Amino acid sequence: MAFRSPFAIPRQLLVGTTSLGGRSAISSRLRCNQRGLATVVPPVTQDATGSKGPTAMVFMNMGGPSTTDEVEDFLSRLFADGDLIPLGRLQSYIGPLIARRRTSKIQKQYADIGGGSPIRKWSEYQCAEMCKLLDKISPETAPHKPYVAFRYAAPLTETMYEQLFADGFGNGKGGRAVAFTQYPQYSCSTTGSSLNELWKWRNRLEGKRANGESEPAGAIQWSVIDRWPSHSGLVEAFAQNIEAQLKTYPEEKRDQVVLLFSAHSLPMSVVNRGDPYPAEVAATVHAVMQRLKFKNPYRLCWQSQVGPSAWLGAQTSDTVQEYVKRGQTDLILVPIAFTSDHIETLYELDQEVIHEANNPGVKRAESLNGSPVFIQALADIARDHLQKGELCSRQMTLRCQGCTSERCLGQKKFFAGQEHASMVV
Numbered sequence: 005m006a007f008r009s010p011f012a013i014p015r016q017l018l019v020g021t022t023s024l025g026g027r028s029a030i031s032s033r034l035r036c037n038q039r040g041l042a043t044v045v046p047p048v049t050q051d052a053t054g055s056k057g058p059t060a061m062v063f064m065n066m067g068g069p070s071t072t073d074e075v076e077d078f079l080s081r082l083f084a085d086g087d088l089i090p091l092g093r094l095q096s097y098i099g100p101l102i103a104r105r106r107t108s109k110i111q112k113q114y115a116d117i118g119g120g121s122p123i124r125k126w127s128e129y130q131c132a133e134m135c136k137l138l139d140k141i142s143p144e145t146a147p148h149k150p151y152v153a154f155r156y157a158a159p160l161t162e163t164m165y166e167q168l169f170a171d172g173f174g175n176g177k178g179g180r181a182v183a184f185t186q187y188p189q190y191s192c193s194t195t196g197s198s199l200n201e202l203w204k205w206r207n208r209l210e211g212k213r214a215n216g217e218s219e220p221a222g223a224i225q226w227s228v229i230d231r232w233p234s235h236s237g238l239v240e241a242f243a244q245n246i247e248a249q250l251k252t253y254p255e256e257k258r259d260q261v262v263l264l265f266s267a268h269s270l271p272m273s274v275v276n277r278g279d280p281y282p283a284e285v286a287a288t289v290h291a292v293m294q295r296l297k298f299k300n301p302y303r304l305c306w307q308s309q310v311g312p313s314a315w316l317g318a319q320t321s322d323t324v325q326e327y328v329k330r331g332q333t334d335l336i337l338v339p340i341a342f343t344s345d346h347i348e349t350l351y352e353l354d355q356e357v358i359h360e361a362n363n364p365g366v367k368r369a370e371s372l373n374g375s376p377v378f379i380q381a382l383a384d385i386a387r388d389h390l391q392k393g394e395l396c397s398r399q400m401t402l403r404c405q406g407c408t409s410e411r412c413l414g415q416k417k418f419f420a421g422q423e424h425a426s427m428v429v
């Protein structure tokens with residue numbers, strides 16, 4: 005079955021034939037709610053006046069199965085997401101069916117990278133460490149409480165929201181929460197999808213439908229950090245990891261090593277709709293190269309292309325093969341659009357692309373993971389956001405030129421706030 009995905013689905017998720025038969029995304033959500041718990045934090049008191057805190061800091065990302073048993077639920081949600089993979093009116097039926105068909109193959113791949121995705125471990129660590137720093141550099145909004153909300157794996161958005169209630173936020177008590185995307189570069193398929201999900205659950209749990217009021221008093225006040233592609237701390241963290249890998253080459257060869265920045269691809273239909281992601285990824289690459297003083301030749305390439313439709317290229321695997329064939333065997337792959345390891349780095353790059361290159365000069369820069377420079381950058385971005393008092397970036401108020409989604413419109417109006425809702429076009 006061929007279909008078009010607005011964001012690069014890991015190639016390994018899409019290999020194989022589809023069949024009909026599977027569980028619904030809703031039941032998957034419920035199962036995940038039962039098993040997956042949001043980050044546990046001590047209760048907070050919302051009525052502590054005289055301070056702008058406490059502040060809930062919510063990291064949003066796609067997530068990944070922490071164990072092989074979670075793979076089917078993860079895939080079911082992923083294929084049920086029309087923002088990521090538009091399958092039309094039958095999305096909620098077809099998506100889980102495709103997922104079920106692929107589950108055993110993908111389980112093997114997660115087994116090969118250690119039994120599950122490390123993204124939850126890294127996200128919870130990064131968020132908790134960032135909050136500790138924020139308590140010091142932004143005492144007026146302290147204490148900062150860490151939460152993680154994944155789009156396709158535990159802890160899901162609704163689980164995180166219930167945890168906020170349990171910790172004393174919202175439900176009439178108010179309080180402030182910041183939705184901090186962990187996709188540095190904005191795509192409507194990634195950050196946009198996470199915000200659509202957050203908006204949906206906010207409305208269900210404490211919006212108009214929660215108690216019949218138009219805007220119930222004491223709801224959580226949300227703001228959004230929606231993109232940060234060229235933040236100096238992010239750039240520094242990437243640059244340091246590249247420099248560390250460059251040092252593994254003999255000094256006389258070091259400047260000739262080609263840097264291959266690799267990001268998820270997008271179907272050209274999404275690019276042509278006006279998605280901001282390609283331009284923002286390019287901005288990150290340029291900023292990193294500027295920091296490295298353009299000492300090495302470099303290219304940006306795109307991974308995880310699937311299906312027969314046209315995708316943004318050149319593909320990472322083809323790029324590596326082509327350069328190696330030409331005799332350029334010193335290459336460093338740099339995952340530039342994710343903030344921690346996941347299956348696309350640990351399996352697709354390490355066990356497929358680099359393994360197939362079969363050359364010791366082809367290597368990968370470490371992912372940001374526990375980089376203290378990166379975590380400081382997260383804290384700086386969050387502090388600046390809190391101090392500015394902005395609800396979201398101005399860029400968030402502009403929909404893609406080709407967007408016809410009422411959900412995008414409603415979500416953006418909500419997060420832009422009453423003052424700027426009229427600017428959303």
Ligand code: FES
Pocket residue numbers: 192196277279402403404407408409412413
């Ligand atoms: Fe980009 Fe709707 S698809 S704003």
